Amino acid sequence: MNSxxxxxxxxFCFFVWAIAFTVFLKRHSIIRLAVAxxxxxxxxxxxxxxxxxKKLPMGDEREALFLEMKGLKDRIAEIEGMPTHSNLRPFxxxxxxxNVIPLHFRKKNKNAS
Amino acid sequence: MNELINGYLSLFYVSDxxxxxxxxxxxxxxxxxxxxxxxIKFALKKTNLAHLTLVGTITLSYLSTDYIMTLxxxxxxxxxxxxxxxxxxxxxxxxxxxxxxxxxxxxxxTKKLSSAFYISIYVLLCNSLLHLILMxxxxxxxxxxKGIHFLYSTxxxxxxxxxxVAFIAPVWVGYVVSFLAGRYRNTIARLKAMLA
Numbered sequence: 156m157n158s159x160x161x162x163x164x165x166x167f168c169f170f171v172w173a174i175a176f177t178v179f180l181k182r183h184s185i186i187r188l189a190v191a192x193x194x195x196x197x198x199x200x201x202x203x204x205x206x207x208x209k210k211l212p213m214g215d216e217r218e219a220l221f222l223e224m225k226g227l228k229d230r231i232a233e234i235e236g237m238p239t240h241s242n243l244r245p246f247x248x249x250x251x252x253x254n255v256i257p258l259h260f261r262k263k264n265k266n267a268s
Numbered sequence: 269m270n271e272l273i274n275g276y277l278s279l280f281y282v283s284d285x286x287x288x289x290x291x292x293x294x295x296x297x298x299x300x301x302x303x304x305x306x307x308i309k310f311a312l313k314k315t316n317l318a319h320l321t322l323v324g325t326i327t328l329s330y331l332s333t334d335y336i337m338t339l340x341x342x343x344x345x346x347x348x349x350x351x352x353x354x355x356x357x358x359x360x361x362x363x364x365x366x367x368x369x370x371x372x373x374x375x376x377x378t379k380k381l382s383s384a385f386y387i388s389i390y391v392l393l394c395n396s397l398l399h400l401i402l403m404x405x406x407x408x409x410x411x412x413x414k415g416i417h418f419l420y421s422t423x424x425x426x427x428x429x430x431x432x433v434a435f436i437a438p439v440w441v442g443y444v445v446s447f448l449a450g451r452y453r454n455t456i457a458r459l460k461a462m463l464a
Contacts, residue, residue, distance in 0.1 A: 161353060161407050165400065168360045172396050175364040178371045179389055180463060182381070189375035234379065 302435040303327040318378035329366045363396035383445040384438040391427040
């Protein structure tokens with residue numbers, strides 16, 4: 156059942172499949188692009204709100220706007236995978252000293268033997 | 269073995285039993301039920317929007333192609349093979365386009381891609397390639413190759429069932445995938461290095 160139309164259809168479908176497969180291989184680039192687009196939109200919103208904040212007098216309205224800006228910052232941190240309070244120092248690692256055997260453990264083993 | 273293959277393939281060829289039609293309708297109904305279950309889960313906040321979009325898009329894609337397939341089967345029973353060629357090309361095209369659409373759409377909805385998403389993309393791309401392999405065999409080889417038919421049929425059915433399970437129980441499938449990924453870590457690393 157060999158016909159030129161069917162062969163062309165086959166080549167076209169294979170071409171589309173190859174494009175889909177390439178997109179799958181390059182999925183990390185798409186994820187990075189999606190993150191960049193989302194962060195950019197939120198930042199634009201943030202800058203707009205900052206301009207509004209500078210014009211407002213001290214009061215409830217200004218405070219509400221400030222909280223909204225803080226929420227936007229948190230959203231950016233969530234998208235980018237950063238901790239919310241990035242200026243805090245991380246906790247020091249609790250290192251176990253493996254060279255020293257606790258005394259009660261030693262005694263217990265001695266009794267057992 | 270030959271009898272087994274012939275018996276299995278006779279279920280999916282046009283015959284008086286109409287098993288193939290029943291199978292298509294049962295699978296489409298199962299997909300629709302999976303979609304409704306996902307909707308209920310989303311309403312109860314048990315799953316995210318990305319999974320709902322994934323299940324919705326694939327259900328829509330499968331239902332449309334299954335409808336055309338059933339129509340072809342019902343109306344052109346005598347010229348099944350001639351009419352099904354274009355339909356199969358369309359299936360391949362639909363699967364590839366759905367995979368591409370999901371790959372572009374899902375990263376904008378979620379940060380971390382789930383196992384159900386990867387399984388769906390694998391199933392769509394694999395099925396699309398299998399349709400093309402079957403069509404290549406139909407176009408270029410003069411005789412019917414039952415081995416390729418058997419491979420195509422079993423793999424497509426297994427893939428479809430795998431996708432259905434991934435839609436209904438995404439968390440459990442995620443556990444299984446992470447367990448297997450941990451077990452075959454070296455093989456996966458080698459494959460990644462090959463593809464990079």
